[in-house]
Amino acid sequence: MEKQVNAIAKSCYYQLRNIGRIRPFITTDACKTLLHSLVASHLDYGNALLYGISDSATKRLQKVQNTDGRLVSSTSKHNITPVVHSLHWLPVHYRSQYKILMHTYKALDGTAPGYLSEFVTPYQPSRSLRSEAESLLCVPKSCTVTYGDRCFGKVAATLWSNLPSQTKTRKATTLATFKKGVKTHLFRCAFS
Structure with missing residues (x-):
């Protein structure tokens, strides 16, 4: 599943870069909508097949979700867990x-x-x-x-x-x- 995880991460980061460029000009709700439709949809598509993959592959996908949280909250905190918790997002494994x-x-x-x-x-x-x-x-x-x-x-x-x-x-x-x-x-x- 390494190739699949790499493809998911690559397409998600492409969308994240594009959303990051326009982030100063959109509201938080608009950013959430864009991230949900363009990034979270890639993370969720077929994710039942990703159950039980290696920890390194799961961490790679979790980094994508953490970047989502940083983009929504406009923060660069090292510990993003409280932000993901406040957004009520389940981690990738869950x-x-x-x-x-x-x-x-x-x-x-x-x-x-x-x-x-x-x-x-x-x-x-x-x-x-x-x-x-x-x-x-x-x-x-x-x-x-x-x-x-x-x-x-x-x-x-x-x-x-x-x-x-x-x-x-x-x-x-x-x-x-x-x-x-x-x-x-x-x-x-x-x-x-």
């Missing part, structure tokens, strides 16, 4: 988790494409257990650590099991409330 969890919810809800739904299997114990009420998923076995542990079925089940039980109770939530609960949970994980 954005891919968010996307995978959205696909998982839709697969369980029946609104995802069939090829994704077949990878997600709800856990049904053979006898009555307390874990029945936790809305768990079956974690498939993988043959390889490098690629097998990054497959959608395994990652989706693992991330789903790490969610708080009140967030993943599908009977009580709609997609909008699920999105809000997941983003809140991931935001707490990222900035606590």
